[in-house]
Amino acid sequence: MHKSFKQYLIQNLNLSGEKLDYILTHFEEKNSKKNEIIISKNKICSHLYFIKKGGLRIYCIGSNGQEWTRYVAFENEFVTIMPSFINQEPSTTYLQSIEISELLSISFSNFYKLIDLFQEWESFYRINLENIHINSIKRIEEFITLDAKHRYKNCLKHHPKLIQRMSNKILASYLGMSQETLSRQKSK
Amino acid sequence: MHKSFKQYLIQNLNLSGEKLDYILTHFEEKNSKKNEIIISKNKICSHLYFIKKGGLRIYCIGSNGQEWTRYVAFENEFVTIMPSFINQEPSTTYLQSIEISELLSISFSNFYKLIDLFQEWESFYRINLENIHINSIKRIEEFITLDAKHRYKNCLKHHPKLIQRMSNKILASYLGMSQETLSRQKSK
């Protein structure tokens, strides 16, 4: 059960045997269809998800009703709507499946229970936080320093595979530009 | 010694007595002049700083030589160039004092030594990471959803005090717009 996830944990979490199996019992299988909304705006995001297969995105709605993608994640990544999950407050964004996906979920209370129980689990989480935070920092730097053309080129350079799995519409909304502008950057 | 910092830790870190004092011995006083560069681009950021007084910013250089402010921090906040500090690799950005500041610094090796020694210290750091990551997320959402006018208005609403302590030049570079554009937003 949770085989690929267990492999992932063995490689990244400094725990094994009974403790690891105990941790695994806190995760539940959850599948999602393409385009399925997993968490809606104004709901409290009560779970954190591990992606075994597929991909998710987090998006917000702009003043004119447009969707803007704040985050994307694929296989072997954790996702949740952090501001909502951590503070257990209503979300300002949506969590959506952008492919047929196989997920594992853990509830807020169980997640933090494991942090209290196992320092190794907290370290694992902390290292994950460090990494996603560095990614956020890079994303901020791209927004303040680069124009549309260079944001696209940069993304193409650093995440060529991800681009292939996203529609132009979603990629444009991730890069902070209109679909038309993205389409024009591509033909250069 | 480190009196205000000790108060801060007593309130936010679940440790006291000898252990707390032992932690404090790993921090060194450091003062900085206004505009002083504390860490230069291409250098490895070997320390994390706590701001007792004053303010710092992190900025990067755009393709046309402009400075873009990625981060600002004032009293009772920790700052470091995270991508460089965590991975001990050359920084792509500068860390600069924007006011006369009184800092406390801890080295990379001592910081992670304390994490290994005290689970409480790791928790303290983890909670800090959660908070700054949520702030980064909000900043990303502002960049993808808001135009220049609304980015300024939003900043005015959520960080009115910080704005007063930053020059227009730095504020504009923080909000991702030219000084002239910011100046025009203000007169509305």
Place this chain on the structure above:
DNA sequence: ATCCTTTTTTGACATTTATCAATGTTTACT
């Protein structure tokens, strides 16, 4: 395979924001 829906591309035009230049204002230093 075919039809229908959705996505992507392209063009024309509008809007936002940047750039350059000039002037007025503040700040820092001696």
Place this chain on the structure above:
DNA sequence: AGTAAACATTGATAAATGTCAAAAAAGGAT
């Protein structure tokens, strides 16, 4: 206090990007 340097404002213009509309292309369901 006085001076030089840095900063802020304003106007004119240019460049980048958004919006709207239509055509072309791609993808899904039956």
